[in-house]
Amino acid sequence: MNRSVITGKRMSKVYHLPAEDIYAVNNIDLDIHEGDYVAIMGPSGSGKTTLLDILGCMDSLSSGELKVLGFDVSGKKEDELVKIRRGHIGFVFQEFLLIPTLTALENVEIPLHFARKNVKRAECIDLLGKVGLKHRINHLPKQLSGGEKQRVAIARALMASPKILIADEPTGNLDTKNSQEIFNVFQKLNQEGLTIIVATHDEQLGKQARRILHLKDGKICS
């Protein structure tokens, strides 16, 4: 059995609204192991994104405990969370969120600057090659298709050699063909040992995962 990379106990995230308290994540226990491929599925508003943000150290818990890669992140402040994210966790978003003024290659290089690492251009190009975009390295995001943009975003997420890849609806803005390309990339990365946690509506993508967590009203149903 692989070692645990994420362990959460009684995790809750509450938004206090004037009328009521909303539990986006409600008392969830979760254990994710190295090399796992977990799909979090569920209807809109079920708490998928909030759970992802918490697991990715982008957001903090209201209550409960969470250990990521052995670090206890419960109750940690943003300045400490960023240190865990940097170099350990990669993110892929539904809207790609590439920086429009930078080329594909420059977008991929960005995490290295923030991690204070030397930029090795050859590695960046190899990484883009891995997602099938070696021929597009000098193109700006506006010159790329949706699928290509998402693949650049994946390469960017992988640049700092993370242990965990977190993807929020990565195929949400893509057609079937482009979605399939992303499935293939994820499959390959997972086979190489990368832990992937993906929130999705996409049944196909879900089926590919080793484990599916169904979320409803902030709780895991299965």
Added chain:
Amino acid sequence: MRTLILLLTFVLLSVNNAFAAVGCDLSDPDRDVKRLFPESTGYKTEYVTIEERGGQELAGQIEAKLGEALDSFYETLDVPYAFYRVLKGKEVVGYVHGVNQKGQYGGMQLILATDLHGKILEFYYQKISSPEAKQFRDKNFTRNFTGLTLEDFLALTIPKGSQGVEIQDPSENSQKDFLATLRGVKKNLILLDEFVLGNNSSSVLQEGGNNNADN
């Protein structure tokens, strides 16, 4: 501070003197042009030097027409000559132009208003230093120039006298200033011919002849 006003006045007055024009501009172009051409609606000013229009060769031609050399100190090739093209609407109706001329006791500024063919409509001294300045400024003298053209002056050889121009010296003891006036007016007409009328003194001669015949 009061004690310094005098000094300031002195400085200011002196500075005004210090920036006298090298060429010969009208002292108040708006007023002067309107007085000379009451029907005018405006004017355009152009500064021309012999240097930029032909240099030494042109200076030689001007000297040949003038009948004597240009002054080596104050009639150098880089002296800017001001020409005012008088406008009525968009149409040019005449020219006003002035020259500096060395007089016996000081500098003269001789201003001519001419028609489109270079015929003098009015002549006056913008500046003259002479014990007999009054006689020279007198309308009875200056109006003698009205109607004359370069043709009338080409026959004139200065400083020998005023043959060819039927004008009498108004002064008693300032013949040099009288001759200087004739020279200045002649130079002024030559420059107008060269710079503005396109060196058509030969055609002016012909037209002038016809005009005389008509008259």
Added chain:
Amino acid sequence: MNLVSLSYKNLIRKKIRTGLTVGGVAIAVSVLVSLMGFDKGYQRGLKSDIDKMGYQLLVTAKGCPYEAATLMLQGGGGLRYMEQEVYSKIIQDSRIDKVTPQLVHTVADPDKNDGQGGMMLFMGIHPSLLELKPWMEYKMGGWFSSETALEVIMGYEAAELEQRVVGDQIYVPGIDQVLTVVGIFKRTGTQDDGIIFVPIQTARDLFKLDNKLTGIGIKLKQIDDLVDFQEDLYNEPGIQVISMAQVQGTIYNLISSARVMTNSIALIAVVIAVIGVINTILMSVFERTKEIGVMRALGASRLDIFKIIWFETVMICFIGGIFGNILAFLGGHLVEQLVRGVIPYVPSGQLIYITAPLVFSSFLGAVAMGLMAGIYPAIWASSLRPVEAVRGSE
């Protein structure tokens, strides 16, 4: 690719907006540089004008200066006179290095200015003048043949106006006198260029001013003695002493109100530019909230984000500083024309004097302006919580 080039690329994303902001900074910097250059140039020009008077002190007769000034403007003599004895007494003082007597007289010339009349300025001088003003050299000719010669030496501009060369005559209206030109000075760039000089005795004879003087120019051996020397002369009856430093100070005071106004304009320009920069950067930050969020998700620290935004503002101000200086160089001439038209006394020579230290400090100032203007947007951007920034309006 580093943070600086990331900032640069952000700026060129909205070229027009960035261009306008840079333009605003450039205008503010050029106004500042021009005005500071003017201040420097004015002081320098004034000092040079005063230095070129050749003396540190001018002794004149006591009297109402307004009255004298009015009479002078009307073309009359009108100046207050001192007696020669004052001069004889003053020259005894051992503290004096060089001293020269002057007799200024104006003559109305009815044939100047198109027959409307004008003035001719004559100055009776002594050979000692050339010791006080060694830069006055002859273009032609030389000094008068005698102390009472009916001769003139003309300033450069005066000779040009009258078209005179050595040997020519010049007519003095009013007294109906003809004088001979024996010398013409080279151009000095001072008021002396417009003056006609005569021997001081000749001036007295011609204008019937026996033993009179209008001024005595004095240069002391030791500049430190100036105040004491001036104090001593205050006790002399009938005269007043003006130090050139005082004149300089007085003229400078005359334009000080204009300076306050222009400095206020410069300050307003700077404030507007700073607000413009803050506004531009803030708008840019608002528009890039998600990008900032994603950078934070990818490991950017607060300091990284702060730096990116700060670099942007500094870059805007630095480029604005470059263009502002170019603008000040190119537009300095225009500003000079404008200033010449509105202030009471303008020294000769270059009025806007832009020096290397001024250019350097304007750059520093522009960068400092950028640093200050960038603080608020940079803090705002760096304190965005990544999760809120990425999710934005969701």
